[in-house]
Amino acid sequence: MNEKQLKHLLSEMSLREKIGQMIQLTGVYFDEQAVLTGAVGEDLPPEWIIKYAGSVLGMIGADKIYEVQKKYVEEHPHHIPLLFMADIIHGCRTIFPIPLGQACSFHPELVRKAAMSAASEASSQGIKATFSPMIDVSRDPRWGRIMESFGEDPYLNGVMGRAMLEGYQKSEISKDGYEEKHFSREISDDGMAGCLKHFAGYGAVNAGREYNDVEISQRTFTEQYLKPFRMALKARPAMVMSAFNAIDRKPVSGNKELLKHVLREQEGFEGVIISDWGSIGQLEEQRVVSGQKEAAYAAAEAGVDIDMMSPAYMFWLEELVKNGDLPEALIDECVWRILEMKNRLGLFENPFSGIKQNIVISPDVKSTAFQLACESCVLLKNENILPLKHKEKVFWVGPYVKSQELLSRWAIFGKHSDVDTIQEALNKKEIQAECIQGCSILSDEECKIWQAKAPYVTEKDYNTENLSLDRIGADDTVVMVLGEHEAQSGEAASRAFLSLPKEQMELFERITERTSRIITVILTGRPLDLRRISEKSRAVLIVWRPGTLGAEAIVSLIYGMESPSGKLSVSIPWCVGQVPISYWDMTTGHLFSKSNPDDRFVSRYMDIPNTPLYPFGYGLTYTSFEISDFHVYAAENENVCVSCKVENTGAVPGAEVIQCYAETICAPVVRPAKELIRFKKVFLKPGEKIGVNFTVGCEKFSFYGKNMERINRGFQVRIIIGNSSSNEADSCVIQL
Numbered sequence: 001m002n003e004k005q006l007k008h009l010l011s012e013m014s015l016r017e018k019i020g021q022m023i024q025l026t027g028v029y030f031d032e033q034a035v036l037t038g039a040v041g042e043d044l045p046p047e048w049i050i051k052y053a054g055s056v057l058g059m060i061g062a063d064k065i066y067e068v069q070k071k072y073v074e075e076h077p078h079h080i081p082l083l084f085m086a087d088i089i090h091g092c093r094t095i096f097p098i099p100l101g102q103a104c105s106f107h108p109e110l111v112r113k114a115a116m117s118a119a120s121e122a123s124s125q126g127i128k129a130t131f132s133p134m135i136d137v138s139r140d141p142r143w144g145r146i147m148e149s150f151g152e153d154p155y156l157n158g159v160m161g162r163a164m165l166e167g168y169q170k171s172e173i174s175k176d177g178y179e180e181k182h183f184s185r186e187i188s189d190d191g192m193a194g195c196l197k198h199f200a201g202y203g204a205v206n207a208g209r210e211y212n213d214v215e216i217s218q219r220t221f222t223e224q225y226l227k228p229f230r231m232a233l234k235a236r237p238a239m240v241m242s243a244f245n246a247i248d249r250k251p252v253s254g255n256k257e258l259l260k261h262v263l264r265e266q267e268g269f270e271g272v273i274i275s276d277w278g279s280i281g282q283l284e285e286q287r288v289v290s291g292q293k294e295a296a297y298a299a300a301e302a303g304v305d306i307d308m309m310s311p312a313y314m315f316w317l318e319e320l321v322k323n324g325d326l327p328e329a330l331i332d333e334c335v336w337r338i339l340e341m342k343n344r345l346g347l348f349e350n351p352f353s354g355i356k357q358n359i360v361i362s363p364d365v366k367s368t369a370f371q372l373a374c375e376s377c378v379l380l381k382n383e384n385i386l387p388l389k390h391k392e393k394v395f396w397v398g399p400y401v402k403s404q405e406l407l408s409r410w411a412i413f414g415k416h417s418d419v420d421t422i423q424e425a426l427n428k429k430e431i432q433a434e435c436i437q438g439c440s441i442l443s444d445e446e447c448k449i450w451q452a453k454a455p456y457v458t459e460k461d462y463n464t465e466n467l468s469l470d471r472i473g474a475d476d477t478v479v480m481v482l483g484e485h486e487a488q489s490g491e492a493a494s495r496a497f498l499s500l501p502k503e504q505m506e507l508f509e510r511i512t513e514r515t516s517r518i519i520t521v522i523l524t525g526r527p528l529d530l531r532r533i534s535e536k537s538r539a540v541l542i543v544w545r546p547g548t549l550g551a552e553a554i555v556s557l558i559y560g561m562e563s564p565s566g567k568l569s570v571s572i573p574w575c576v577g578q579v580p581i582s583y584w585d586m587t588t589g590h591l592f593s594k595s596n597p598d599d600r601f602v603s604r605y606m607d608i609p610n611t612p613l614y615p616f617g618y619g620l621t622y623t624s625f626e627i628s629d630f631h632v633y634a635a636e637n638e639n640v641c642v643s644c645k646v647e648n649t650g651a652v653p654g655a656e657v658i659q660c661y662a663e664t665i666c667a668p669v670v671r672p673a674k675e676l677i678r679f680k681k682v683f684l685k686p687g688e689k690i691g692v693n694f695t696v697g698c699e700k701f702s703f704y705g706k707n708m709e710r711i712n713r714g715f716q717v718r719i720i721i722g723n724s725s726s727n728e729a730d731s732c733v734i735q736l
């Protein structure tokens with residue numbers, strides 16, 4: 001439709017039809033088998049709402065969506081199609097690694113490619129919008145949703161969020177990378193609308209407890225938590241989701257200052273603001289309104305266009321408009337944005353756009369999933385044991401060696417039956433290995449806590465397997481595959497302890513008594529306390545939740561068919577007592593110095609180190625790299641130019657992530673210890689040497705002064721080049 005036709009349509013719609021567009025219902029009102037991703041209230045929506053609702057979430061199945069859409073469009077007075085949305089978080093049918101893992105690839109082009117495949121698969125099932133990417137800066141592994149984010153760094157969240165969004169919406173990509181350029185607003189036929197979430201600050205929930213309040217300063221919120229949104233908004237997301245949490249005690253879903261002034265006016269967002277599940281209704285629980293009518297008023301005034309699953313809009317918006325409390329013009333503005341989004345997706349021309357029957361996982365998508373799984377894994381330790389040789393006698397031990405549970409709770413459309421187990425992957429590659437489960441992922445007791453399915457290893461299996469474990473001797477190599485259960489991360493999965501499940505740790509200890517040749521592979525949705533594992537293993541590979549092609553990637557990395565290249569997107573803490581922790585934590589007084597570790601009155605823990613077990617940006621490979629020829633100069637055009645050379649000095653091909661950090665030397669306010677400002681992943685053959693250049697606009701070093709004024713000039717910055725946040729190859733101070 002052109003603009004004129006769309007405007008005409010809006011002018012013809014009744015108030016109820018318009019309000020309908022502003023309501024999103026779960027699929028269970030249309031189909032009993034739809035997936036529920038949140039709690040449903042007791043009050044059923046009025047019948048007219050079901051008739052006019054503008055969008056539906058969580059419906060699965062191309063056939064069902066086709067039928068519901070057909071009936072709906074026929075019966076709707078203006079034949080406006082429904083928009084089906086879902087949480088396609090890390091793949092649709094083909095499941096890629098969780099976003100926390102994808103970020104470890106430091107390879108935005110690959111992340112974008114994976115998102116394109118997810119969009120094609122989702123679109124073929126009638127899903128034309130996803131609630132992804134999540135770009136909440138996350139530095140507290142107790143929070144289960146850390147798995148959905150791109151980790152602790154604001155810049156990395158911005159780059160990856162933008163890449164993923166571009167992949168979903170299939171907009172044109174600029175040659176200049178992911179920083180500056182604007183893109184066309186159209187979303188291609190097999191693309192889907194993306195949604196930046198959760199705006200904003202949700203990653204900082206107090207004490208890592210799900211749905212908790214957020215207490216961060218206005219400055220930290222603006223500089224660190226809004227940064228990824230500012231960056232990803234440039235790719236023109238169709239939607240932004242307003243978060244559950246409050247900022248400065250003002251819940252976001254009723255926060256006009258944040259949604260209208262910051263998001264729309266300051267950052268120029270023109271798309272749809274959708275509430276999180278029930279977050280408008282929740283204003284009553286947060287006690288900032290005295291009932292649902294006030295909640296509806298506050299959210300509409302703040303500019304929330306779609307109410308996802310709360311009673312507020314569906315029961316009260318009509319009355320608020322009829323009584324003159326809310327102008328109909330405000331409703332029109334919201335509905336206009338929603339109609340525009342449907343139009344961007346081409347739904348008026350074809351309400352069934354993209355729908356096909358079954359999804360067949362194509363070889364091309366498989367290869368992207370494999371590549372991304374490989375590049376997401378991070379080699380944390382390797383004491384001359386990896387890669388293994390094909391002919392070596394190896395035991396693969398642990399509950400994940402015969403398991404297909406390599407996906408996550410956010411893999412709604414994924415199928416465990418598509419996943420090869422590690423044992424199958426070994427067999428396919430004709431690698432000699434003995435596979436022993438040894439225990440189940442969770443004990444019965446833990447299953448109850450995590451509301452997980454009962455363990456699947458029977459008593460009988462244990463007995464036979466225990467005998468096999470007895471055959472492991474001191475010369476044998478054991479690859480242990482351990483980890484969290486799928487149910488232990490994701491939404492509503494906060495943890496107070498970051499330990500591995502009990503039986504798995506017991507199994508690990510039993511193996512340590514038999515051999516020291518242990519390699520441990522860790523599957524997880526969050527950083528765990530890996531001290532004991534790291535101490536007793538000769539090598540440790542963290543693979544996150546690696547997705548459909550996970551087993552193949554793990555086997556390929558362990559046997560050196562692929563070289564690990566992932567770098568941590570998040571610090572692995574020493575223990576839970578350190579969290580929240582990130583490399584960009586603020587500079588303090590009473591500075592702890594490594595040269596005087598016994599000083600008492602310094603900022604330190606008396607019982608553990610200050611530093612994490614493994615820092616942000618860290619990760620080993622099977623080769624070695626040298627960074628040299630580092631130069632920095634301030635160009636006349638307001639840019640800082642950084643260059644260096646990098647050489648593969650080892651014997652095998654590999655990839656290195658060149659990381660550039662900045663540290664403000666002195667400022668009127670306390671600044672982060674350092675901040676990542678650019679990175680580049682380079683793939684080099686042995687002996688190959690190339691140049692890496694970064695151009696950074698001077699404004700990227702700016703910060704907010706004492707009165708929140710922007711400071712661009714008159715300070716010094718140390719520019720650092722290295723291959724992790726704690727490993728500096730070189731640095732240089734410049735004056736801005």
Ligand code: BGC
Pocket residue numbers: 037038057087131197276277491
């Ligand atoms: C989550 C969102 C999600 C929505 C729809 C909410 O509970 O916070 O991230 O997109 O449900 O499933």
